[in-house]
Amino acid sequence: MNILHLSAVNNWGGGENQIELLCREFKEHYPEVKNQILCKKGKLFHKRLEKTNLKFLTASLAFQMDPRYIRRIISICKKENIDLIHIHDSTALSLAIIADNLADLPPMVFSKKTSFPIRNRKQSLYKYNHPKLKKIFCVSKKTRNVTSEGIQDENKLVTLYHGIDPELQRNLKPGLDLRNFLKIPSERKIIGNIANHIEAKDLQTLVKTANQLINRENRKDFHFVQIGGFEKPRTSSLLQEVKQFGLEEHFSFLGFRENAAALIPQFDISIITSESEGLPQFIYESFFHKIPVISTGVGGISEIITHKINGLLAQAHDHKKLCENILILAENEELIPKFAEISHQMVLQNFTSEIMMEKTLIEYKKILHERL
Template identity: 55%
Template sequence: MTILHISAVKSWGGGENHIENLCFELAASNPEVKNVVLCVKDELFHQRLSKTNITTETAPLAINLDVRFVLKIIKLSKKYKADIIHLHDPSAIVLAIIADKFASLPPFVFSKKTSFPIKNKKGTLYKYNYSKIKKYLCVSEETKRITAASIIDKEKLVTIYHGTNISTKNTQTPFLLREKFTVDPSVKIIGIIGNHIRAKHFETLIEVVNEIVNEQKRTDFFFVQIGTFTDRTENLLKMVAALELENHICFLGFTPHASNFIPQFDALLITSQSEGLPLVIYESFYHCKPVISTNVGGISEIITDGVNGLLAPVYDFKKVSEKIFYLFENEELIPKFTAISREKLITNYTSTIMAKKTLELYKSVIYGNEQKKSTRHFN
């Protein structure tokens, strides 16, 4: 079996980590499955893959519908005799559809990794309901629920939770956070990992820091945010400066292997307004670090408030601040939360489990009725 994975994303994030983990796990457990990844030439994902043994092909993507990328899809599908094309982002769908118009491509599966509703526009609905898409791999039940509103054949929707690769964990970092920022041992480091995109809503993060520092007059917390800068970054930095929070929050920008810093956090914080199910939560589960998050997307499917983490309403910076205070005023909860979380991870959310379920789905698409096992309910 040969799978051609297509990513038209130029950054590095959870979605790209998912592709990497999936390829690693399938290579280890089912070496007869060949994975080929087509990504954007010279961008962060390409740079990351170039340091692995994953079969990687690239093409330029100067504009959204770059014909060179389309032609490369056709070429690679023939070259590797792909059995399935696995599409990993909305742009990849469009590029694959155009390629399919010029060459009869194998069936598609699409990973829906966000909980954004699909826009109710004719072109968008056509794209997402394209006949060659045989399965939609939703990252959470909430993502599946939201996606179902726009998909005609709802039998194609499947939930397969992503997972973290527990065999490749590394805690090496180029520096120690406490040393680099001269953080006193009595100060708690709150870590935030994510690229500067709208979904992450780091405006809420800054409001949380402002509430804690300027309103509650607490200086026993230091916030470290790791993730790729975008066109949103300038306004975020201006907001920090206007509130005089420069000594209380640091934006590190893109940092390779960001999850390696998690053991240096006292807690992970998520202030997103929209999520599928962020992989960084699984990473925190592995490293036994408590998670405080806004209750969006599929997060409540793996974190129960007050049982193995803390959840707050979206945009509610005051409630998020209260959750931070509550956690560190009741530190006996931390080992309880993290023990439950790590057990959930090992039992349900490793990349090994994710790869096994994904392979079953691939087989169901290729062999159809020859597969006796139902692939409709994996989770």
């Protein structure tokens, strides 16, 4: 079985991490399932893959419909006798559909990692309902429900949760002592967030939450640490807001850091303020490291966090409720080990990369069996 994975993104994030984990699991458990990745030349995913033993190829993609990437897909499929194309972002899906119109490509599957609905326009509906696209792997039930609104054949949709590699998480080396590096006093609790600076992560609400907690509630015993790739002009706006609120002594931006999950054990609380999500990897990683999670309940997050059972939830944009939840944990510390243990067992039993790989393989086999 020869699988080609397509990625056409610039950044490194949870979705790219899942591609890497999936291919690693296949390499370890089913070496006869050969996986190779086509990624964007010179970007963060390319640089990351260079440090692995996974098979990958690159293509130039200077603009969204760059013919060089399209030709590369066709060439690889013919040369490597690809049986199935696994597509991991919407741009790559568009490129694969164009390539199929130029050459008869193998069947395709698509991983839908966000809870954005399919746009009600001709081009979008065409590519997501394309006959070569046999399955859409939805990262959560919420993603599946939202996606179904634009899909003619709902049998295409499969809920397939992502996961983490427990052994990999155990062996991560932080390489940085946050308290020493950022000069955070020992009496301050660290509230950590890992997210690239994109609109869906709504980091403006994170800054507002910090302002509510530190300035309005006068809780100077907290420090916010935000890790993730900067994006102009959004990052500049966030930095400006931190300065306007006078939060410079209580808020740090570290930018992109490879293996950022290695820093999670240094957090006292993990926080997610997203306005839209599929299901963030950061939650699974926090669960594994037994760090309590406070989050907005968007996308599939409420499928794995039950309010006051294994975490605390708020509505999107509700910085006051997020602040209230932080204070609940701070003033009821007995909740922390309870939340942490329930979440830790949940991730080990249901959300590992090996489980994800096994379920993915079942779907691959169904598609290829139909093809025979």
